[in-house]
Amino acid sequence: MQEDNIKVISRCRPLNQREIQTGAHSILDCNKNLAQVSVKLPDRKEQTSEGQIEGEQTRSFQFDAVYGEDATNQELFNESFRPIVQTVVEGQNGCIFAYGQTGAGKTFTMSGNGTQPGCMPSSFNYIFEYISQQPSTVSFSIKASYIEIYNECITDLISQQTDLRIRQKPEQAIYIENLSEHSCGTKEDLQKILEKGYQNQCIKITQMGQCSARSHTMFIIKLEKTEVVNGEKVCKLSTLKMIDLAGSERPEISRFKEPMMINKSLASLYVVVSKLASQAPHIPYRDSQLTRLMQDALDGNSKTVLMALISPVSQNYEEILSTLRFADQVKKIPNQPLVKVESKQLAANQECPEQK
Template identity: 30%
Template sequence: MSGEQTNIKVVVRVRPYNRRELEQNQRQIVKVLDNSTLLFDPDEEDDEFFFQGTKQNYRDITKRVNKKISMDFDIVFDPETTNQQIFEECTSPLVASVLNGYNCSVFVYGATGAGKTFTMLGNDSCPGLTYLTMRELFEKIQAQSATHKFDVGVSYLEVYNELVMNLLTKTGPLKLREDSNGVVVSGLVLKPIYSADELLQLLTQGNSNRTQHPTDANAESSRSHAIFQVHIRMTDRKTGTKRTVKLSMIDLQI
């Protein structure tokens, strides 16, 4: 996470069937073998028949041959996994890294209807990774308040048709420029926040401003990239030393 060292994890979450897929009795195209391996295009269950009381397997030789390709990842979550479990395994450790001075990023990526927005934002009964991560961040900030002063500001941007919009103020398009700190968004003002519950209100406000178009796979598809960033300025109360770090949580659309 510093210098030439990188620390990247690739995590796969397999979502359950949705209502339309259940109604159409669609076949399973991925199968979770264990907590790090997926099987793509697995065999379908063979038909069965019995001869003299013994089960026999029947294979239709006219069926196409399945690819049965297995791939390994850092972590594979099956359809029963909750947002809370994914948070504990994947993004909770990032909070400590951020407060130790490292910039960190979380990307969710996949086709529309894959469950990216649900994973990041969740719903009223099942909070997503963004809220769960911010809640832990504020808990750790409170635990360190005696030795450090923390200033937290957030931004929530949408990238759609190569235009950048501020979802919190519904303004834009904003211009990008490059300086010694990298690519920055001109005119972007961070919104100070002081609790994870306050964040929920901002996310609700921002999501209502996201560009949405219905698709065959998802009637409420968000057709834009959404970039939520947390900027933290940490000041050592004893020495006055300041350090600024950033946590990015990004919902990417194919």
């Protein structure tokens, strides 16, 4: 794969207690050395969306990294997520997003728990460790926002203002009108924003898991890095987006509006990814709120990594295969992010312009 393509990793969670008690077994083989995950159809006749298959077959997918059930959150961060955060503190946009079936471990990998901090808390820690090591000629301004997309409605999880609108000014990045931004001077400040937003998120009990997020969430960190070079101020603007996508419910599980809207937005994301991979002349970003807000993460203006989360049991065979096929399409998307520099040479007594 070319160096400038979007990075794709896959992670398989271990069997949970309920699956062990019911005698379930894993149909996945995750080879970290080869960065390959193989899916084995159980030794029985199965009816899939592609038709009837008899006997045992194996499908293999190769990505930039593959993590099995023994992998830790810290391992994933050190090897696959930290390089993205590093590019952000250096002035490029970055995006980390988790995709997969409900109950596959997306929120655990992104947020973590008391013993295993996830991608987001580890990113907070790394950003401020980096800042503490910079010379006095370098300063940072950090602001954070937290949103959810639920039934195609954007909500600020901190101010709890709903029905926010996406805007775009000529020659400027896409932004959310009236979204609150909160200055953060420590990693604890970022963690408080994360925890407050999580408390306000739409979480329900589902058939796939006891505690399941039913919305897409996006944690946004905006950084302004100001350096003094030869007596002049140079300001670099960058954004880190960390996205935890809702899992897609099977159509037969529920016919309510909520899972239908989740499926619709994820279907729109799949269409956008497929068209980007094939370099189609028109990309339908406007088909959903999710794809509109992910445009800069997919169109080449961001260092981006997709994390495809999969569960190991045979009952989830179709969802596993669907997730891995999606990830395989993302792997083909070209990506050439740029460093955005505002006012390349500012007088020493001027302020760096605030990022919009």
